[in-house]
Amino acid sequence: MVRQVSTDLHAFEIVFFRNLLGALVLVPWFVRGGFSPLKTRRLWLHVLRNGISIVSIFTFYMALILAPLAQVTALSFLGPIIGALLAALFLGEVVRIRRWAAILFGFTGTFVVLRPGVDTIEFGAILALVSAIGWGFSMTIVKLLSRTDSSVTIMSYNVLLMTPLAFLAALFVWQWPTWTHLMWLGAIGLITTAAGLAFTQAIKDSAINVVMPLDFFRLIWIAVIGFVIYGEIPTIFTWIGGGMIFSSATYIAYRESVLSRANVGQDNAAIHPPT
Numbered sequence: 001m002v003r004q005v006s007t008d009l010h011a012f013e014i015v016f017f018r019n020l021l022g023a024l025v026l027v028p029w030f031v032r033g034g035f036s037p038l039k040t041r042r043l044w045l046h047v048l049r050n051g052i053s054i055v056s057i058f059t060f061y062m063a064l065i066l067a068p069l070a071q072v073t074a075l076s077f078l079g080p081i082i083g084a085l086l087a088a089l090f091l092g093e094v095v096r097i098r099r100w101a102a103i104l105f106g107f108t109g110t111f112v113v114l115r116p117g118v119d120t121i122e123f124g125a126i127l128a129l130v131s132a133i134g135w136g137f138s139m140t141i142v143k144l145l146s147r148t149d150s151s152v153t154i155m156s157y158n159v160l161l162m163t164p165l166a167f168l169a170a171l172f173v174w175q176w177p178t179w180t181h182l183m184w185l186g187a188i189g190l191i192t193t194a195a196g197l198a199f200t201q202a203i204k205d206s207a208i209n210v211v212m213p214l215d216f217f218r219l220i221w222i223a224v225i226g227f228v229i230y231g232e233i234p235t236i237f238t239w240i241g242g243g244m245i246f247s248s249a250t251y252i253a254y255r256e257s258v259l260s261r262a263n264v265g266q267d268n269a270a271i272h273p274p275t
Helices: 011-033 043-066 069-076 080-089 097-114 123-145 151-171 181-207 206-217 217-230 236-271
Strands: none
Touching: 011 151, 011 181, 043 069, 043 097, 043 123, 043 181, 069 080, 069 097, 069 123, 080 097, 080 123, 080 181, 080 236, 097 123, 123 151, 123 236, 151 181, 181 206, 206 217, 206 236, 217 236
């Protein structure tokens, strides 16, 4: 849908309307709790995170417009891998040999998708990489923020800061949308919001090693859509490299989940020692 509406509207404007709908979703929280979701002692981190996130979303949408859809989707799986690498480098998280191997395996998958030196790396693919790197940085900052702020606070600042930032960027390329455009933009906002909420709930209700493999279906669906609508045929290297990147991201997420449960178990044991 992003590519469909991009024939008439710039990616900056598409991102603005996507975030505007997200702002409307937050209205019930503020009606019920006033401005309590905005209480934070780390405003500067929220500003930094959303500055990075807006660049990540801009580049992702522009990549969807310029590059094959399956290739962009495959490279988007790189975000959690970069996040794990940054957490090890800057947050002091302990990463043992198996997760380092998974990180290396994921980055190798990127080379398989792009094949530098064999194929020319298109600008759209570069934008997809920039987006994944930005997502990794954003995830790392969220880990920092989650130590002191609730998920509602993080989401509230995410929408309230990104919407005006996207609007400022959209002003330079503004074109008044038609009712047809607004229909597409509304669908984009609703679907991305619903998908985000569904994925978050899935992570809460099910084990990460159950949920993450299903996320790979994104690559399958987008490959089908890209072929049916745009005649795009993903290369075998997109499938192999995308599978490598996704497998790496899934393993890293699984190990982090296991270690998190182990730490909770240790904390509970310390609070309630066996008698």
